[in-house]
Amino acid sequence: MDGQRRIAEPMKRQNTTSSLRLRIAARVGAVLFLGLTVMHGVSVGGYLGYEGSPWLEIPGKLSGLVGMAADDIKIQGLVHQEPEKLLAALGIKPGASLVGFDADKAKQLLENLDWVAAATVQRHFPNQLEISVTERVPFAIWQRGGSYYVIDQSGSAMSNVTPGQLDGLLLVTGEGAQFSVQELVNQLEVTPNLLLRVKAAARVGQRRWNLYLDSGITIRLPERDVETALARLDALDTSQQLLSKGIRNVDLRMSGRVIVGVAEVAADQSVVKMSQSD
DSSP: OHHHHHHHHHHHHHHHHHHHHHHHHHHHHHHHHHHHHHHHHHHHHTTTOSTTOGGGGHHHHHHHHTTOBOOEEEEEOOSSSOHHHHHHHHTOOTTOBOTTOOHHHHHHHHHTSTTEEEEEEEEETTTEEEEEEEEOOOOEEEEETTEEEEEOTTOOBOTTOOGGGOOSOEEEESTTHHHHHHHHHHHHTTSHHHHHHEEEEEEETTTEEEEEETTSOEEEOOSSOHHHHHHHHHHHHHHHOGGGSSEEEEEOOSTTOOEEEESSOOTTOOOOOOOSOO
């Protein structure tokens, strides 16, 4: 009887110890989960989100303890933008909390950026993010007043893209120029040699264009039949090297006619002098 009692007492103590450990583990888990939930809510609510706040680091640290921090972020497709700009738009940092992260919402946030054409965001639990973006393609530089904007084919300005870092883009100015430049380039493609020489263009009265060549020559285009006028000018340049004879400007606004102005008028030449008005 005494032997049975001695065997039963250690087993009872062992069962009591195991039960105590389970209760402690359950309480610790509950407190940790509650802490994560509270800190995430406080962080999302912006109550502790002022710049430099030490509380900003806590959600990420707590998430890291349970494998829920953004420790592995892969970004593809960036050409003109920096990864930091993209992550800032999503409001996440490497190692920060991923608790409550919504991949679909992140995709919408990215596609609302003026430099993003399309985006995909995938989260692989517990701590991986895969982000792929397609940037809008720089098409021209639009000058408005003293400011310069890189625009895509639709005329939409692209933030965080510095015009000075891009070579070979056409410079356009004038009201409505940003929305009409794609049509102008399409028209100029009829004469590729001329297209290569055009460095800038000004939209006049939202009706037509003035072109500025790399040689300093100004070409005044008509409102209609632009391709026909350009083809006529290109033919004259091919046959007579018109644009290499000291020409100051060319006026194509009158149908069927090419009027030129030269820098110096010789005595035996008869030319139509161009005024500086449009």
